[in-house]
Amino acid sequence: MATFKTRARTLDMLGRQQIAGIPTAISELFKNAHDAYASRVEIDYYRSGGLFVLRDDGMGMTRDDFVSRWLTIGTESKLDGLRLPPRRPGMDVRPMLGEKGIGRLAIATIGAQVLVLTRARTPDGLSDLTVAFLNWGVFEWPGVDLDEIEVPMRTYSGDTLPSASDVDGMIEQFGGMCAALTTPGKQGLDGRLADELAGFVVDPVDVDGYEPSLSLRDGSGTHFIIQPSSDLLPDDIDGDPHTDKARR
Numbered sequence: 001m002a003t004f005k006t007r008a009r010t011l012d013m014l015g016r017q018q019i020a021g022i023p024t025a026i027s028e029l030f031k032n033a034h035d036a037y038a039s040r041v042e043i044d045y046y047r048s049g050g051l052f053v054l055r056d057d058g059m060g061m062t063r064d065d066f067v068s069r070w071l072t073i074g075t076e077s078k079l080d081g082l083r084l085p086p087r088r089p090g091m092d093v094r095p096m097l098g099e100k101g102i103g104r105l106a107i108a109t110i111g112a113q114v115l116v117l118t119r120a121r122t123p124d125g126l127s128d129l130t131v132a133f134l135n136w137g138v139f140e141w142p143g144v145d146l147d148e149i150e151v152p153m154r155t156y157s158g159d160t161l162p163s164a165s166d167v168d169g170m171i172e173q174f175g176g177m178c179a180a181l182t183t184p185g186k187q188g189l190d191g192r193l194a195d196e197l198a199g200f201v202v203d204p205v206d207v208d209g210y211e212p213s214l215s216l217r218d219g220s221g222t223h224f225i226i227q228p229s230s231d232l233l234p235d236d237i238d239g240d241p242h243t244d245k246a247r248r
Contacts, residue, residue, distance in 0.1 A: 008144040011073070012136070014105055022236045025106035026054075029224070031097035032104070033058050037087055038221065042211055045237070050228035052111055053207060059086045060120040060220040062127040063155055070104055070116070071151060086121070108136035110233070111226035112196045115167060117204060121220035129156040129216055131204075133170040135178075137193045143183040150177050159217040164203035171197050200227050 019025050026043070033041045036058025044053045061069060087093060107114050113135040120127040132153045138144070152170040156162060162170075175197050178190075202225055208215050216223060 006146045008139045008141060008146045008149055010146065011105060012108070012139040014073070019106045019109045022110055022230060022233055025109040028103035028106040029054055033222075034094060034097050036060070036222065037091050037094065040214065042214060044210055045229065045233065047234065049201075050111075051202070051207075052226040052229040052233065053210070053223065054226075055211060055214045055221060055223045057214055057219060057221040060127070060222055061118040061130060062120040062122065063130045063153070065120060066116075066118060066130050066132065066153070070118075107224060107226065108139075109230065111229040112137055113200055113227065115170075115200075115202060115204065115225040116222065117162075117216055117225070118222040119216050119220050126218075126220060129161065130154075131156065131162050131166075131170070133167065133174055133200075135174060135193060135196060137196060138178055138181075141181070141183045144181055148181060152177075161208055161217060162204050164201075164205075167200070167202055167204065171200055196228065202227060 019028070030041055033056035036056065038056035038058035041054070041056045043055075045051070046053075113133070116132045116134070117129060119129045130153065132151050134151055138149055152173040154162065154166065154170065175194070178193060204225065207223075207225055208217065214221065214223075
């Protein structure tokens with residue numbers, strides 16, 4: 001008897017390589033916010049630091065939800081009514097838009113690494129805040145199985161948000177996990193990944209203050225803090241002058 005094994009590169013092929021571009025990736029994340037019964041979704045892009053932040057005020061995820069939904073590929077939410085996202089009281093039932101479950105993978109098109117913050121609204125009140133860090137570059141490494149990659153996660157109770165030093169600790173943990181992986185050709189990727197990890201300089205407390213009305217201190221929802229964002233993002237916003245000339 002034998003079993004299938006899944007290479008980590010599968011996520012790269014299902015996500016970044018299947019997304020037409022950044023606008024499509026953002027659209028997938030908006031679909032996810034719709035499915036989470038968000039009434040607001042906001043994007044901030046800070047060119048000087050290459051910082052991209054997407055926030056929604058949806059129902060959010062508990063730690064268990066994050067593991068069983070966000071970190072699980074091919075969930076059965078379309079088939080199993082018990083796994084459908086919870087509905088915000090007073091809102092009509094929404095048709096599910098995130099059909100293929102690739103919204104989370106589309107983030108890799110927007111930027112190399114992401115800090116995810118999510119807090120769920122449950123019948124018992126707000127859950128603890130779940131925070132996770134991920135650099136997508138590791139999914140491009142050959143010879144690595146998916147179950148070898150560990151995602152640093154932390155939880156925070158009350159209105160506490162992770163500090164900049166907390167984020168640094170998660171990055172260090174992720175870097176240590178990557179350094180322990182044995183894979184052909186890793187040397188060529190190590191330098192790039194190390195540079196990206198060092199370039200993630202984010203204080204979630206400061207970022208939370210950019211839009212207090214969507215704060216996760218006292219509300220539910222999911223926030224994605226992406227840095228560095230893709231070099232293609234400014235062209236998508238401004239319009240690529242080379243493309244315009246070609247069209248003329």
